[in-house]
Amino acid sequence: MSLGLFDLKGRRALVTGSSQGIGLALAQGLAAAGAELVLNGRDVEKLTKAAAQFDGIARILPFDATDHEAARHAIDDFEAKTGAIDILVNNAGMQFRTPLEDFPADAFERLLRTNISSVFNVGQAVARHMIKRGAGKIINIASVQTALARPSIAPYTATKGAVGNLTKGMATDWAKYGLQCNAIAPGYFDTPLNAALVADADFSAWLEKRTPAGRWGRVEELVGACIFLASDASSFVNGHVLYVDGGITASL
Template identity: 40%
Template structure:
């Protein structure tokens, strides 16, 4: 199991204070990593306390990732406090729902800024440090809508399509320099972002009928794939988008 051992590694998880991000951060800590959680709020979270309960170091960094200019300072802060950056999980994301005919420019720009632009520049900024180290693991969070168009979420679909594509682009440039860039694409997960679908009896039923596993995903379903991509077990895995969807894409 040494291939999956993350002791001595430092993982940055954006949006790691709850939901999918919290589950991924906790999973990485279980595998031995120390965790830097990036969140908008400065408040301490239950996730951080649970990680420390494992005997791992966990610190929170309060940054608004919609503000691209703050990314270099974030990277510098993490490096100063931890001394290194080995793993980056770009999980933070936002959603806006509206029929395409009515979708506002404001909502479009906000979703693209957080879900695509900030993710790329986090990859670039922290990737530079990893390239200097000659090693690193970047895991972007894509979506089923990296492959499909969705419904009333045109900006989200566009942003997640962008994440999948620049994951491959970065991998082409960095795979030979010791930095693995991959992505995970969660399916329908029972999280706050999907509340509108969960409470819609018709859409909920339609979604469940399409999932071979017969259930919505849970945040903890993300942990195994992320540990794999963060560990030495995936050293020859580059530019992949791994779906975690209960079989949805296989239908």
Template identity: 45%
Template sequence: MSALFRLDGQTALVTGASRGLGKAIALALASSGARVICSSSTVEGAADTVAAIRGQGGDAIAVAADLADEASVRALAAAAIGWQGQVDILVNCGGTIFRAPAVEFPMQQWRQNLAVNLDAAFLLCQLVGEGMIKRGQGKIINIASMLSYSGGITVPAYTASKHAIAGLTKALANEWAQYGLNINAIAPGYFKTDNTFALQQNPERNAQILARLPAGRWGEPEDLTGAVVFLASNASNYVNGHVLAVDGGWLAR
């Protein structure tokens, strides 16, 4: 059974791999045998992740990319494919968030959030997915959010992008499952990351969140890794177009 979850000989591209969820995902894929391309806004940003993977006997490289810039995203895809000749697993984890009341929300930040969280994910799916389709196999995992289900507070652009990620995941599965690809998403609950730091530090919101969480705690990045390895491996070969909530029971409450 454990062989179902092995990723030996496969190459994975993980965006947002410098810290938090992306770093934990990259390490988990490497632990299961994958070679990992760790993408961050700077090469130095993913250096610790690469060092950690190599330290555990794995193989990894760092590639810099500005996910808000189409040319940079295209260059990232080309570099990722060029490293080993193909990308077998794509994890779109890189993201950004901006908080402001909707009536005051700057259009520049709206465009930035949509470009990083949605446009870059679609473009990487398109560029990497083309090779997967030709080979008749591939795994794409998009990182959605609890805000793929609800509206949130003062994060309209992030919410719009994460609703769109859930829809995009289903749309691509409808088109590409016939070619042997698995396109799924993970919707993390409330995890301890930079993006949620403001919520963690807000006594009122922190108390509200913990009161609703059946697990009684915020998630740690490592809590996401089992779901990622499952969706990246042969164990999920008949799972497609699914958004998997890893949320400590948040949606059940």
């Protein structure tokens, strides 16, 4: 087997929510494998700062992934004026923690829009072009909460369960057109989204005991899974949720 299977030269990847955290780390990994980048988010200043790290191989495409029409318009315009998006990483997401009995309805709706609607909106818009070309890679960022729940994040758990099943639905509908649609489910990683938990000594101690690997994950440890799912190496992998979690879902 040739390592050329993992080569992404000549391909263009759109990563949503890519100005920081997991999205930025995955963008860096895709670039190292040869891909040209399109960074997405709502904050133009943060996107511009992130793109400056990539020595001219990254464009920015600001739009609100929770807005169906905005996502479709931005992607259609990009495809018409710039060229094909070969790889999509649906990474945009948010967290909100509070006991379920006190969970605000508006926070629940924001979670639905940010964590689920964005995957549908951007996935559909990009897939319509991929289908015409007969090829494409869609990678949705799920979570260890796709399979497991914890106190105070029930709605987040529901959204990530939905991401896992939407990934299966994408594969079921679009594999016949030459698309591979899969998900990466990170365990507990040291990211801005988890800053409060990382700072909580009691939680970190619990996590280290609960996780067979005995530690928090590092965002760069998600890169290999992303390159695999973005490359020819995964040409017959479809509808799969790949857990990168230090073994937490494997152990009681």
